[in-house]
Amino acid sequence: MRAWPDPSTACSASSALLVAPLLRHRDDSPVRTADAAPLVAGTRSPWAPDAPKQADGSPNPFAGPAVISRDRNGTFHLNGAINGRSLDMLVDTGATVVAIPATQAADLGIVVQPDEFRATVRTASGTASAAPVRIASLTIGTTELRDVEGVVVEGLDRILLGQSALARLGKVSIDGDHMAIGGN
Numbered sequence: 001m002r003a004w005p006d007p008s009t010a011c012s013a014s015s016a017l018l019v020a021p022l023l024r025h026r027d028d029s030p031v032r033t034a035d036a037a038p039l040v041a042g043t044r045s046p047w048a049p050d051a052p053k054q055a056d057g058s059p060n061p062f063a064g065p066a067v068i069s070r071d072r073n074g075t076f077h078l079n080g081a082i083n084g085r086s087l088d089m090l091v092d093t094g095a096t097v098v099a100i101p102a103t104q105a106a107d108l109g110i111v112v113q114p115d116e117f118r119a120t121v122r123t124a125s126g127t128a129s130a131a132p133v134r135i136a137s138l139t140i141g142t143t144e145l146r147d148v149e150g151v152v153v154e155g156l157d158r159i160l161l162g163q164s165a166l167a168r169l170g171k172v173s174i175d176g177d178h179m180a181i182g183g184n
Helices: 102-108 163-169
Strands: 065-069 077-082 085-091 098-101 119-123 126-140 143-153 172-175 178-182
Touching: 065 077, 085 102, 098 102, 098 126, 102 143, 119 143, 126 163, 143 163, 163 178
Parallel strands: 098 143
Antiparallel strands: 065 178, 077 085, 077 126, 119 126, 126 143, 172 178
């Protein structure tokens, strides 16, 4: 197994929906789950309430990875919040950005006008119209990301936590039925 040089080359473990094309290594070979870095044993989530803090009291994003388990459908989910609203997110390492269903955007404080759906994205169901947005606040545990790149997608049925957030949280690795996000 080898570690990815950066989160933008992570694999899509079993994503239900893809917003970006399939990822490839720099040598143009396909990314496979077997290429994932192993989990780091003995570390704890930087998002746990008792996680080590930085000198200023803020969470230490390098304290260790958060480890989540694959669900019975073969996907990984995280509970989080967008603009203060709690929700479930599907972790999609193959999605370039955070993707939000058009039906949920307004409830999350993201207002998109019909004429803003100028982009086209690929999903597992085909192509869909999308509107680029900036997410003011995206929170996972005690870690808050501000000004996160995203898209609002027509016809999408769930929120996808893509690389625009994952890359800021740290390294992503998969080992069997476990995904580690963050850490050194």
